[in-house]
Amino acid sequence: MSGWQPVRRTRAFEDVIARIEERIAGDGLTVGDRLPGERQLAEQLQVSRSSVREAMRVLETLGVVSSQVGRGPDAGAVLTARPAGALTDLLRFHLGLASLSLEEVIDARLMIEQWSAARAAGHGADLSALSDALERMDRAATAEDFVEHDTAFHVAIAEASGNRLIAAMMRSLRDSVRRYAIEAVERLGDTGGLMTDHHLIRQAIASGNPSEASAAVETHLRRAYPDIFRAPVTSGPPGADDRGRGEDQARSEDRGRADG
Amino acid sequence: MSGWQPVRRTRAFEDVIARIEERIAGDGLTVGDRLPGERQLAEQLQVSRSSVREAMRVLETLGVVSSQVGRGPDAGAVLTARPAGALTDLLRFHLGLASLSLEEVIDARLMIEQWSAARAAGHGADLSALSDALERMDRAATAEDFVEHDTAFHVAIAEASGNRLIAAMMRSLRDSVRRYAIEAVERLGDTGGLMTDHHLIRQAIASGNPSEASAAVETHLRRAYPDIFRAPVTSGPPGADDRGRGEDQARSEDRGRADG
DNA sequence: GACCACAGTATGGTCTGACCATATCGAGTC
DNA sequence: GACTCGATATGGTCAGACCATACTGTGGTC
Numbered sequence: 216m217s218g219w220q221p222v223r224r225t226r227a228f229e230d231v232i233a234r235i236e237e238r239i240a241g242d243g244l245t246v247g248d249r250l251p252g253e254r255q256l257a258e259q260l261q262v263s264r265s266s267v268r269e270a271m272r273v274l275e276t277l278g279v280v281s282s283q284v285g286r287g288p289d290a291g292a293v294l295t296a297r298p299a300g301a302l303t304d305l306l307r308f309h310l311g312l313a314s315l316s317l318e319e320v321i322d323a324r325l326m327i328e329q330w331s332a333a334r335a336a337g338h339g340a341d342l343s344a345l346s347d348a349l350e351r352m353d354r355a356a357t358a359e360d361f362v363e364h365d366t367a368f369h370v371a372i373a374e375a376s377g378n379r380l381i382a383a384m385m386r387s388l389r390d391s392v393r394r395y396a397i398e399a400v401e402r403l404g405d406t407g408g409l410m411t412d413h414h415l416i417r418q419a420i421a422s423g424n425p426s427e428a429s430a431a432v433e434t435h436l437r438r439a440y441p442d443i444f445r446a447p448v449t450s451g452p453p454g455a456d457d458r459g460r461g462e463d464q465a466r467s468e469d470r471g472r473a474d475g
Numbered sequence: 476m477s478g479w480q481p482v483r484r485t486r487a488f489e490d491v492i493a494r495i496e497e498r499i500a501g502d503g504l505t506v507g508d509r510l511p512g513e514r515q516l517a518e519q520l521q522v523s524r525s526s527v528r529e530a531m532r533v534l535e536t537l538g539v540v541s542s543q544v545g546r547g548p549d550a551g552a553v554l555t556a557r558p559a560g561a562l563t564d565l566l567r568f569h570l571g572l573a574s575l576s577l578e579e580v581i582d583a584r585l586m587i588e589q590w591s592a593a594r595a596a597g598h599g600a601d602l603s604a605l606s607d608a609l610e611r612m613d614r615a616a617t618a619e620d621f622v623e624h625d626t627a628f629h630v631a632i633a634e635a636s637g638n639r640l641i642a643a644m645m646r647s648l649r650d651s652v653r654r655y656a657i658e659a660v661e662r663l664g665d666t667g668g669l670m671t672d673h674h675l676i677r678q679a680i681a682s683g684n685p686s687e688a689s690a691a692v693e694t695h696l697r698r699a700y701p702d703i704f705r706a707p708v709t710s711g712p713p714g715a716d717d718r719g720r721g722e723d724q725a726r727s728e729d730r731g732r733a734d735g
Numbered sequence: 736g737a738c739c740a741c742a743g744t745a746t747g748g749t750c751t752g753a754c755c756a757t758a759t760c761g762a763g764t765c
Numbered sequence: 766g767a768c769t770c771g772a773t774a775t776g777g778t779c780a781g782a783c784c785a786t787a788c789t790g791t792g793g794t795c
Contacts, residue, residue: 224785226747226748228749236571239571239572240571245572252775254774262750263749264751265528265748265749265750265751266748266749266750269532273533273536276537277536277561279569279572283758284775284776285776286757286758286760286773286774287759290758291774291775298565298566298574301561304537305561307496309538309556311500312504312554312556314506314639315640316639319640319641322638323640326586330586379575379579380566380580380582380583381586486776486778488778513746514746522779525777526777526778528747529777531747542747542748543786543787544746544747544787545787545788546746546786546788546789547746547787548788550746550786551746552747
């Protein structure tokens with residue numbers, strides 16, 4: 216009687232999630248469809264309404280459903296497609312927990328943005344969103360305002376790549392580090408250099424030059440985050456020495472906090 | 476009396492999440508720390524235990540806490556750092572909902588993997604995990620087995636880049652398309668070509684040649700997913716014509732999956 | 736003293752039933 | 766036709782109970 220695998224206890228709400236996922240993947244359900252009400256779902260799946268609600272919270276967190284109170288066609292739980300919100304929350308929390316560092320996030324942003332810019336330059340993409348964002352940045356009065364339209368500019372680049380996953384990642388990366396971006400702009404004081412970069416990026420994409428677009432993006436991020444890109448980015452990421460462990464090994468014995 | 480912004484109703488569990496996030500970001504809590512019990516938290520925050528539980532489900536989904544029943548040091552809700560699990564669920568659901576296509580996911584994987592391989596080649600990374608995975612792939616009897624160690628190989632490349640966010644993304648991308656990867660291997664029949672690619676990738680990284688590593692990765696993915704990379708990847712992503720819309724506009728009219 | 740059996744207890748997991756807030760629907764009225 | 770107002774269906778919240786689990790401490794046994 217040994218060697219038995221400790222069967223992972225399945226919780227009721229996990230069953231509910233699995234059943235809903237079955238319906239989505241198996242047949243039928245797609246974005247815009249409504250799920251049964253919580254009470255009805257509870258009765259159908261023979262669980263309590265509490266368990267159904269916990270399942271709904273999970274699905275809502277994943278950006279898969281959206282719940283509306285009241286009555287009518289829009290009420291209830293509706294299948295949606297909002298991957299970016301979940302990613303943003305995830306990044307924000309894990310930045311706070313220091314299970315991700317700002318360096319890693321900015322570094323990932325450089326990867327995504329270089330790739331997006333090169334991809335956008337490779338095919339004739341609609342760049343009107345870029346131009347709009349540039350104009351709005353010119354008229355921005357505060358750092359918050361500037362960063363808002365700056366984010367729109369960079370997200371537009373990712374969207375111009377044509378890959379929605381990449382675009383969602385870009386949006387989340389920007390949203391999760393919003394306050395750091397505002398600090399960076401305030402620290403720089405003058406946004407003239409950033410705007411010069413922006414126009415160079417736009418021109419490179421418009422003229423269909425992928426490598427030039429990629430280079431312009433790198434120049435831009437180096438200017439915005441000089442502290443993070445002290446060393447050449449192509450010769451090693453920040454803190455590459457003690458990494459490479461599985462994510463589950465992070466435990467309290469090896470945490471080193473900066474505060475007192 | 477017009478122009479009022481419809482104040483977004485705050486739900487009780489959202490308050491709970493916000494309070495916990497405050498504690499994390501503000502001061503104190505890091506990975507390994509325990510949160511108060513659900514009953515205690517409910518009393519402290521003046522909400523019902525149900526609301527606390529819904530908040531816990533959200534945090535658990537984001538990979539921020541892990542709940543254990545029973546008693547003792549490990550019981551209760553403990554702060555963790557598991558970003559990959561949340562990403563995997565997110566990708567799986569949104570693939571099912573067709574708010575993301577397999578093409579986009581594979582495309583993102585190419586981006587991440589080329590970047591990781593180049594980065595790993597740029598600095599002397601520990602490649603023993605790569606060698607282990609290669610050996611295990613040689614001994615694999617089934618497609619499932621092969622894909623498992625193949626995933627380990629490619630995740631190890633991402634981990635060798637030193638960026639935990641990138642590594643988490645790689646792991647999630649692979650886990651979420653696991654069944655497609657198995658299908659691809661079964662369709663290929665012979666894994667000899669894939670293994671040749673693997674050794675070339677490893678050699679390029681070991682010899683510190685970033686561009687060669689990047690090229691080897693592209694060759695590999697083109698072999699594994701010939702249908703997806705019909706056109707040269709540098710000249711435009713799949714389905715780039717009708718994209719670039721906001722994520723919320725994704726509707727069912729434009730989904731096109733690759734499998735049968 | 737070392738070991739073991741068992742009651743105690745704190746934890747999350749689940750269920751029930753109730754009530755509230757909101758938004759639509761629909762019958763009735765002007 | 767336009768308006769009023771109750772009926773109703775929905776999610777949101779709460780209180781209280783019970784269960785399963787797993788550690789803790791106590792006391793007995795050897």
